[in-house]
Amino acid sequence: MxxxxxxxxxxxxxxxxxxxxxxxxxxVGQAAVVARVLGRTEDVHRxxxxxxxxxxxxEVFRQGRPCILRLGGGKVCLRGDRSLKxxxxxxxxxx
Amino acid sequence: MPPADxxxxxxxxxxxxxxxxxxxxxxxxxxxxxxxxVGVHQRVGNYPGVTVEKRTGDCAWGGRRFSFVDLPGLYSLxxxxxxELVAVExxxxxxxxxxxxxxxxxxxxxxxxxxxxxxxxxxxELRLPTIVALNMLDVAEGSGVTIDVKGLERRLGVPVVPMQxxxxxxxxxxxxxxxxxxxxxxxxxxxxxxxxxxxxITRLMSLLSRPEPASPQEESARPGRAGFGARRRHRHGRRCxxxxxxxxxxxxxxxxxxxxxxxxVFPQPRADLDRELQDARARLGEAGCPIPNxxxxxRYDWVRRMLDGVAVQPSEQRTTASDxxxxxxxxxxxxxxxFVLIVVMLFQAVFVWAEPLVxxxxxxxxxxxxxxxxxxxxxxLRGLVVDGVLGGVGAVLAFLPQILVLFLFLAVLEDxxxxxxxxxxxxGLMVRVGLSGKSFLPLLSSFACAVPGIMATRxxxxxxxxxxxxxxxxxxxxxxxxxxxxxxxAAFVPRxxxxxxxxxxxxxxxxxxxxxxxxxxxxxxxxxKKTVLRGDAPPFLMELPTYKWPxxxxxxxRVAERAYSFVCFAGTMILAVSILVWAALYYPHDxxxxxxxxxxxxxxxxxxxAALAPDTPQRQEAAAELGxxxxxxxAAYQRQSYLGRFGHAIEPVFRPLGWDWRIGSAVIAxxxxxxxxxxxxxxxxxxxxxxxxxxxxxxxxxxARLRDATWEGTDRPLFxxxxxxxxxxxxxxxxxxxxxxxxxxxxxxxxxxPAFAFAYMTALAYCGALATYQIGMWIGG
Numbered sequence: 001m002x003x004x005x006x007x008x009x010x011x012x013x014x015x016x017x018x019x020x021x022x023x024x025x026x027x028v029g030q031a032a033v034v035a036r037v038l039g040r041t042e043d044v045h046r047x048x049x050x051x052x053x054x055x056x057x058x059e060v061f062r063q064g065r066p067c068i069l070r071l072g073g074g075k076v077c078l079r080g081d082r083s084l085k086x087x088x089x090x091x092x093x094x095x
Numbered sequence: 096m097p098p099a100d101x102x103x104x105x106x107x108x109x110x111x112x113x114x115x116x117x118x119x120x121x122x123x124x125x126x127x128x129x130x131x132x133v134g135v136h137q138r139v140g141n142y143p144g145v146t147v148e149k150r151t152g153d154c155a156w157g158g159r160r161f162s163f164v165d166l167p168g169l170y171s172l173x174x175x176x177x178x179e180l181v182a183v184e185x186x187x188x189x190x191x192x193x194x195x196x197x198x199x200x201x202x203x204x205x206x207x208x209x210x211x212x213x214x215x216x217x218x219x220e221l222r223l224p225t226i227v228a229l230n231m232l233d234v235a236e237g238s239g240v241t242i243d244v245k246g247l248e249r250r251l252g253v254p255v256v257p258m259q260x261x262x263x264x265x266x267x268x269x270x271x272x273x274x275x276x277x278x279x280x281x282x283x284x285x286x287x288x289x290x291x292x293x294x295x296i297t298r299l300m301s302l303l304s305r306p307e308p309a310s311p312q313e314e315s316a317r318p319g320r321a322g323f324g325a326r327r328r329h330r331h332g333r334r335c336x337x338x339x340x341x342x343x344x345x346x347x348x349x350x351x352x353x354x355x356x357x358x359x360v361f362p363q364p365r366a367d368l369d370r371e372l373q374d375a376r377a378r379l380g381e382a383g384c385p386i387p388n389x390x391x392x393x394r395y396d397w398v399r400r401m402l403d404g405v406a407v408q409p410s411e412q413r414t415t416a417s418d419x420x421x422x423x424x425x426x427x428x429x430x431x432x433x434f435v436l437i438v439v440m441l442f443q444a445v446f447v448w449a450e451p452l453v454x455x456x457x458x459x460x461x462x463x464x465x466x467x468x469x470x471x472x473x474x475x476l477r478g479l480v481v482d483g484v485l486g487g488v489g490a491v492l493a494f495l496p497q498i499l500v501l502f503l504f505l506a507v508l509e510d511x512x513x514x515x516x517x518x519x520x521x522x523g524l525m526v527r528v529g530l531s532g533k534s535f536l537p538l539l540s541s542f543a544c545a546v547p548g549i550m551a552t553r554x555x556x557x558x559x560x561x562x563x564x565x566x567x568x569x570x571x572x573x574x575x576x577x578x579x580x581x582x583x584x585a586a587f588v589p590r591x592x593x594x595x596x597x598x599x600x601x602x603x604x605x606x607x608x609x610x611x612x613x614x615x616x617x618x619x620x621x622x623x624k625k626t627v628l629r630g631d632a633p634p635f636l637m638e639l640p641t642y643k644w645p646x647x648x649x650x651x652x653r654v655a656e657r658a659y660s661f662v663c664f665a666g667t668m669i670l671a672v673s674i675l676v677w678a679a680l681y682y683p684h685d686x687x688x689x690x691x692x693x694x695x696x697x698x699x700x701x702x703x704x705a706a707l708a709p710d711t712p713q714r715q716e717a718a719a720e721l722g723x724x725x726x727x728x729x730a731a732y733q734r735q736s737y738l739g740r741f742g743h744a745i746e747p748v749f750r751p752l753g754w755d756w757r758i759g760s761a762v763i764a765x766x767x768x769x770x771x772x773x774x775x776x777x778x779x780x781x782x783x784x785x786x787x788x789x790x791x792x793x794x795x796x797x798x799a800r801l802r803d804a805t806w807e808g809t810d811r812p813l814f815x816x817x818x819x820x821x822x823x824x825x826x827x828x829x830x831x832x833x834x835x836x837x838x839x840x841x842x843x844x845x846x847x848x849p850a851f852a853f854a855y856m857t858a859l860a861y862c863g864a865l866a867t868y869q870i871g872m873w874i875g876g
Contacts, residue, residue, distance in 0.1 A: 031412070039634075040631070041352070041387070041388070042175070042352070042353070042633070043633055043634050044388070045173075045387045045388060045391065046175070046633060046634070047636065048391035048395075049170050049171040049173070049213060049391055050170055050210065051207075051209060052636075053391060053395065055395075059412060061421065061425075062425055062519075064523075065523065066519060066532075068421075068519065068639065070412060072207050072209050072210050073206045073207040073208075073238055073240065073408075074204075074206065074207050074638060074639070074640070074641065075417075075638070075639040076636060076637065076638050076639060077515065077518070077519045077522070077532075077637040077638075077639055078634065078635070078636055079522060079526065079531075079634065079635040080634045080635075081634060
């Protein structure tokens with residue numbers, strides 16, 4: 001079960017050399033930096049206010065739907081929907 | 096943009112306390128700080144028209160009086176629901192009974208400074224005297240974060256007080272800092288927005304400072320709210336209405352694409368404002384400042400500037416104690432097993448620990464009742480006091496132990512941080528019903544009693560999810576249905592065993608009734624989420640707070656507060672309805688008409704008893720006969736009462752369910768609480784033979800009596816299996832419980848939802864009973 005609907009039809013932005021992967025592809029314990037959050041403007045804004053935004057460091061604590069992420073010194077439980085897509089740049093391999 | 100200073104301020108007024116608003120993210124220990132500051136002198140209420148709890152408290156120190164208002168936990172001042180709008184409206188001073196805010200105390204979680212300072216940035220835009228309480232410093236240090244408090248204070252330009260609120264550390268400093276507040280001081284605005292944005296704000300402010308068309312209806316159309324004009328107390332307690340809109344409010348109106356702030360501040364539609372906002376947002380979008388995302392970009396940039404060199408994050412995320420606990424508690428297998436264990440304990444607590452307390456209260460109420468019966472003259476007053484008032488008080492008190500035990504349990508789970516993990520574990524299940532994991536425990540608690548279950552829905556932030564949960568919670572089979580089911584199953588469902596005694600029909604029937612409640616709840620929840628409570632489901636985002644030892648003070652206060660609010664509101668309503676139902680069953684109480692036919696027989700018996708020597712078998716026999724007669728008289732009174740006559744009149748309504756007027760009246764009389772129907776049936780069906788008796792004590796006899804009951808004037812048995820099943824199905828689905836309806840009113844702050852719950856559940860119950868009886872007769876007949 002993917003964390004968030006994997007959108008294979010949404011290609012990473014052209015000219016971006018970073019290897020963007022959907023958040024759902026991260027393994028447990030793997031840290032990453034959020035590259036972009038796509039979805040309804042309102043939802044994206046809400047997530048950004050919550051700290052889940054471009055440049056934020058995340059780490060998957062539990063995979064699945066909902067998943068648990070480490071974010072900004074705490075943990076959050078997140079269940080997105082079809083329209084919400086979060087792309088990250090993995091920092092290093094899982095510990 | 097500060098307005099021109101008003102000349103000649105009046106001398107400081109000592110009568111007005113300083114109004115301080117507490118603001119902060121959820122899980123920052125805000126309520127702990129609030130409780131520590133005001134102690135037990137807190138008041139809990141509701142804001143007019145919304146479901147948000149309003150918590151206020153007064154206290155004094157350092158020669159100054161303070162009045163605190165604890166605003167709901169927020170991640171941002173940009174509101175997305177009416178409930179979130181409350182914080183903005185309080186800061187605007189738009190609630191008549193909440194005076195304008197003089198100063199803000201912002202509680203900040205030191206272990207998650209970045210996100211918390213986002214809100215601080217928004218608060219600083221208000222340019223009100225602000226204090227930042229840097230809470231949970233110990234947790235931050237534990238995870239390797241170091242914070243230069245003095246440096247942060249210099250950067251922010253407002254006092255920063257380091258704290259550990261749960262241990263009382265830093266409270267004295269906080270009090271001293273509060274005592275030093277200068278209500279006239281206006282901290283500098285963070286100024287984090289780009290010039291393009293600021294230009295639009297200046298334009299917007301000049302548009303909004305033009306006189307607006309004021310109409311008297313608009314003020315009266317929004318009860319409890321002051322009209323526009325950002326009521327603000329200016330300097331030393333003087334209140335004034337500023338003619339222009341404050342800069343932060345202009346920002347909020349421009350950034351709030353949902354339009355909530357705009358409609359709250361300008362209830363009258365203003366075409367010029369709509370056009371201007373649309374144009375401004377379009378211009379900003381072209382200039383590379385898309386609304387609303389410009390706010391997060393600009394503010395997080397500001398946060399980074401504030402924290403640069405002041406807070407040092409560890410390069411590697413440290414594994415904390417919370418992480419180690421979470422490895423077990425959120426584990427798909429071990430976490431789930433522990434959750435089941437906790438749920439079993441919770442049930443055990445509500446059913447078993449609360450039971451002796453319920454018994455003690457019941458015995459006490461009965462004791463007082465019999466004492467009053469013995470010492471008061473017979474008549475309407477005694478009936479009112481014993482059956483109406485005392486019956487109502489007893490019903491209210493009977494709920495208290497369950498509320499206390501359940502909330503004690505939930506408060507401990509919530510305060511230590513487990514509740515969010517439970518919601519995580521159950522989310523996968525609840526999402527199929529269209530709800531989130533947060534609805535699980537309130538619904539589960541409703542199997543014990545819907546009243547505390549509905550009160551527990553306050554943890555659900557999403558308004559639609561919360562309403563759906565409240566509306567389906569009464570469908571869960573609560574303990575008050577058990578006496579009804581137990582009576583009818585024992586009397587009418589045959590004792591048939593299957594699989595060598597492993598299963599029996601009576602147990603299966605009870606199980607099916609529980610199942611029926613769950614199925615109905617799932618169906619209703621899905622329908623509600625697709626119709627009345629339809630709406631975009633935002634992504635489910637929930638913080639898992641750091642585990643901590645629960646604070647006794649917080650828990651005691653929370654439990655006491657719930658119990659108090661239940662007794663005060665639901666209590667009065669339950670009492671009122673008990674009195675009404677008593678009156679409907681008592682009046683017209685025409686003594687001659689009812690007792691006349693029995694008079695000669697009664698006098699004969701009384702003469703016989705007086706003539707016989709005490710302790711002889713004949714005398715006992717006569718006394719029993721007299722008791723039976725009194726029972727018949729009681730039943731005759733009930734038949735003659737307004738409720739009895741009403742039941743007679745609407746018998747055709749009950750006929751398709753297989754009920755006669757006696758069952759119908761008993762069901763109507765059980766409106767205050769379902770279990771009352773057992774006692775009422777006991778009275779109604781006492782007339783044919785032995786007389787009134789205690790339906791719970793003389794069970795086999797009562798069962799036989801029900802089986803012997805016939806349709807009036809015929810030999811046709813009244814009860815058969817389809818009739819018994821139809822009554823049980825009715826009770827599984829109906830809303831015959833005033834306490835539940837009163838609590839729905841209390842929690843939703845409106846009569847609409849209890850009326851809706853009653854209407855849909857009664858319709859569901861009627862249709863369910865109808866189908867059961869008709870299908871039962873079709874199969875059986």
